[in-house]
Amino acid sequence: GENVEQHPSTLSVQEGDSAVIKCTYSDSASNYFPWYKQELGKRPQLIIDIRSNVGEKKDQRIAVTLNKTAKHFSLHITETQPEDSAVYFCAATFYGGSQGNLIFGKGTKLSVKP
Amino acid sequence: GAGVSQSPSNKVTEKGKDVELRCDPISGHTALYWYRQSLGQGLEFLIYFQGNSAPDKSGLPSDRFSAERTGGSVSTLTIQRTQQEDSAVYLCASSLVGDGYEQYFGPGTRLTVT
Numbered sequence: 001g002e003n004v005e006q007h008p009s010t011l012s013v014q015e016g017d018s019a020v021i022k023c024t025y026s027d028s029a030s031n032y033f034p035w036y037k038q039e040l041g042k043r044p045q046l047i048i049d050i051r052s053n054v055g056e057k058k059d060q061r062i063a064v065t066l067n068k069t070a071k072h073f074s075l076h077i078t079e080t081q082p083e084d085s086a087v088y089f090c091a092a093t094f095y096g097g098s099q100g101n102l103i104f105g106k107g108t109k110l111s112v113k114p
Numbered sequence: 115g116a117g118v119s120q121s122p123s124n125k126v127t128e129k130g131k132d133v134e135l136r137c138d139p140i141s142g143h144t145a146l147y148w149y150r151q152s153l154g155q156g157l158e159f160l161i162y163f164q165g166n167s168a169p170d171k172s173g174l175p176s177d178r179f180s181a182e183r184t185g186g187s188v189s190t191l192t193i194q195r196t197q198q199e200d201s202a203v204y205l206c207a208s209s210l211v212g213d214g215y216e217q218y219f220g221p222g223t224r225l226t227v228t
Contacts, residue, residue, distance in 0.1 A: 006156075032215050044205070045219070046217070051215075101147055101159040102217060104157040104158075104159075105156055106156040
């Protein structure tokens with residue numbers, strides 16, 4: 001089955017700096033890679049996702065890159081702000097006909113210092 | 115519209131008792147997922163429903179765990195003879211097959227087994 005590794009487990013940056021979180025997956029059949037943000041005591045919320053037919057996707061200060069050959073994908077946050085502080089989870093799954101369960105990484109706790 | 119809701123929000127139970135956790139998905143969402151999040155850990159997949167059927171029960175940790183979904187809507191997750199290691203936040207998510215892949219999460223039920 002699929003296995004997702006996520007690094008680093010904690011990340012501290014100064015406001016305005018960039019933050020990068022990296023994930024690797026094991027199942028080459030996986031074709032959908034979402035990123036979720038979870039603030040303390042809140043539910044996970046999707047912030048960006050990428051499908052395997054795309055190498056990069058951007059949404060304002062957030063971008064995700066995917067390298068299918070190496071089986072890794074990364075989240076990039078530019079111009080970080082204190083409100084970006086949260087736990088970020090990457091995930092992977094195969095969607096084919098019916099939707100599949102997400103396999104999550106263990107999360108990265110991002111702290112943005114003002 | 116209304117998002118995914120779960121009840122109760124918190125549940126404290128004694129070891130050995132049975133508990134039922136409820137999930138109300140977004141109206142019209144045919145796919146429903148249960149995940150478990152232990153303290154400081156990622157999200158662990160438990161079970162997936164497509165309509166009322168559960169094509170993937172691979173994540174259920176033991177035969178003390180069961181789930182059902184009726185009318186293609188509400189789902190209940192039952193844990194029999196609870197153990198302390200069952201203490202976690204149980205999250206439910208739903209998605210609309212064929213219209214994007216996003217899974218929308220509920221607020222979770224925090225289960226504490228004493």
